[in-house]
Amino acid sequence: MPKVAPDSSRRSQAARRAILAAAFDLVGEVGYAKLSIEGIAAAAGVGKQTIYRWWPSKGALLFDAFLALTTEGEDGQSGALPDTGDLAADLKVVLRATVAELDDPRYDQPMRALHTEIVHDPVLAADYAKRLDEPMRELKKDRLRAAQRAGQLAEDIDLDVAVDMLFGPILNRWLQRTGPLNSAYADQVVDTALRGLRPREP
Amino acid sequence: MPKVAPDSSRRSQAARRAILAAAFDLVGEVGYAKLSIEGIAAAAGVGKQTIYRWWPSKGALLFDAFLALTTEGEDGQSGALPDTGDLAADLKVVLRATVAELDDPRYDQPMRALHTEIVHDPVLAADYAKRLDEPMRELKKDRLRAAQRAGQLAEDIDLDVAVDMLFGPILNRWLQRTGPLNSAYADQVVDTALRGLRPREP
Known part of the structure; x- marks a missing residue:
């Protein structure tokens, strides 16, 4: 017999999703400094203890909210990069979408909060690297490997360096606000x- | 007659330097969250009011401490990039030095603190872009322009994109701790x- 009855499990799942969504929405409204477990509990319609049962801190909770967003996806897609056979065009689609996401006010504050936590918290950074950066990085490297097989990418490059050179400039410009971040910039980085x-x- | 007597001006200058050095040292010891104007005043041997007369906040003070470090330099150099005629070798020297600086425990905490402030404070970000990023970026672009004149760099590239592609990956890997940050990585990014x-x- 299962330890948790099906109804209870479904309710737990629903509560978990409500909490993650509330955390994400709330940090966008009030900022990370003012984000509280109390506030998230109220917004999600659950008790504080429900949250503390699953997450030790607001940083851990926010991180899971991001994971849910990127691994489950709004449209249920696997997250694989497009592969039309045209590497430059495909990378531009992905970098433009990244720019659009970073420019979305719903994501801006939560993502800045997460990045700040990562910068100062080596444990969260290791968790981020393992659970979020590496899986997404593998998807990017899969696309680059396909390009290598198609003869569109040099065989002897380090794929991690390649990923850093494509995505690093976008993330930096967003974090530091050192210049305009738009589709034209995304295209230029790819080219x-x-x-x-x-x-x-010649 | 000058409004401030020479002796008083010299004392002011000495106090200013002591405060900037104390702010930089202290943030490395206690972290940005626990950095206080009181603590800096005590470490610099000045009164709190002296600090408040010159800086409105600890963020503004820390930023000036960085500016003093980069524009005056420990060795009084102008900060121009090396130009031996070999672009790849010169860029590797600079990127390796950047990696070494980021790896220095004296700089790690203060620079993380400054970057966090920039991520969340658009006013400070604009100040940072104007007073620190742009002057340093111009020095980098000067070296790239010299390479263009020497036929070692394509004429039609956007120099801002070039700077972002060279320095962005280093900064990101440091901020996010997504991989080892060492001389080998610096060399690979340049190549x-x-x-x-x-x-x-072929």
């Missing part, structure tokens, strides 16, 4: 990364 | 950025 900075051979 | 990701022409 420049693929082609390199050296003069073209 | 990959210059050469590009596409297959070499």
Whole structure:
């Protein structure tokens, strides 16, 4: 016999989703500093103890809210990068979508909060690297490996460096606000990364 | 007649430097959250009012401490990038030095604190972009322009994108701790950025 009755399990699942959604919405409204377990509990319609049973801190809870967003996805997709056979075009679609997401006011505050926590908390950073960065990085590297097989990407490059060169500039410009972050910039990063900075051979 | 006597001006200058150095040292010891104007005043041997006369907040003070470090420099250098005529070698020297600085425990905490403030404070971010990022970015672009004149860099690339592709991956890997940050990585970023990701022409 299952330890938890089906109805109870479904209710738990529903409560968990409500809490994650409430945490994400609330941090966007009030900012991370003012985000409280009490506030999330009230917004999700659950008791504080329900939250403390599952998460030790608001940082851990917010991180799970992100994980739910990226691994489950709003549309239930697996998260694999598009592969039309045109590497540059596919990367531009992905980098433009990243820019659009970072520009979305619903995501801006929660993502800044998560990044701040990561910068200062090595334990959360390790958790982030393992549970969020690495799985997403593997999806990106899968697309680059397909490009290598198709002869569109050099065989001898380090794929981690390639991922960093494509996605790092976007994240940095967003975090530091050092310049305009738009589709034109996303396209330029892709073209420049693929082609390199050296003069073209005549 | 000058409004401030020479002796008084010299004392002010000395106090200012002591405060900036104390702020920098103290944030490395106690972290940004516990950094206080009281603590900085005590460490610098000045009164709190002296600090408040010059800086409205600890964020503004910490930012000036960084500016003093980068614009005056410990060795009084102008900060221009090396130019031996070998672009790849010169960029590797600079990126390796950046990695070493980020790895220095004296700098790690203060720089994380400054970056966190920038992420959440658009006013400080604008100040940072104008007074710290842009002057340093111009020095980097000067070196890239010299390489363009020497035929070592494509004429038609966007130099801001080039700077982002070279320095962005280093900063990101440091902030997010997503992988080892060492000289080998610095070298790989330079080589990959210059050469590009596409297959070499046979």
